[in-house]
Amino acid sequence: MSNGDFKVDTASWASWWGDVWSGNSTGDVTAENGKMKIHITSIGTASYAPQVFQENLNLENGKTYVVRFTAKADVARRMNVNIGKALTVDPWFTNYATTKVIDITTTEQQYTYVFTVTEATYDNIKLVFEVGNVAGGAAVTDIYLYDISIQAISDL
Numbered sequence: 001m002s003n004g005d006f007k008v009d010t011a012s013w014a015s016w017w018g019d020v021w022s023g024n025s026t027g028d029v030t031a032e033n034g035k036m037k038i039h040i041t042s043i044g045t046a047s048y049a050p051q052v053f054q055e056n057l058n059l060e061n062g063k064t065y066v067v068r069f070t071a072k073a074d075v076a077r078r079m080n081v082n083i084g085k086a087l088t089v090d091p092w093f094t095n096y097a098t099t100k101v102i103d104i105t106t107t108e109q110q111y112t113y114v115f116t117v118t119e120a121t122y123d124n125i126k127l128v129f130e131v132g133n134v135a136g137g138a139a140v141t142d143i144y145l146y147d148i149s150i151q152a153i154s155d156l
Helices: none
Strands: 014-016 026-032 035-042 051-059 064-073 077-086 093-095 100-104 109-116 122-130 142-152
Touching (some): 064 077, 064 100, 100 109
Antiparallel strands (some): 014 051, 035 142, 064 109, 077 093, 077 100
């Protein structure tokens, strides 16, 4: 994982704001005071529109990993955390673990997501934070993420 502390910018992270099928969303992603700020002004119809992600992670089949991060939002809402492989054709994404639904509050909290890779070892896995229309919480707001890390349990 690269640049999980956002001390300078959001390099190594990308965002996607939707399309005609998932609904277009608007906003931007910046670094602010050592945090990734996801400024959402509209959301699409899918949980993944918009999303921020980091690619090129190497995760091994059968290994257990933990993702740690700190988050808060200006308005409490939900967010999905996904691990998987991006595809160039439909279905566009293969989950490598069960989606984790996070209830983000207005106070900073540390969250963890422990998962075991259920698919073949691959060197271009994505860690995705879906901040679109997540069931039970899809507020248009600013979300702050920082201190993001991913590590194999056996390496702790």
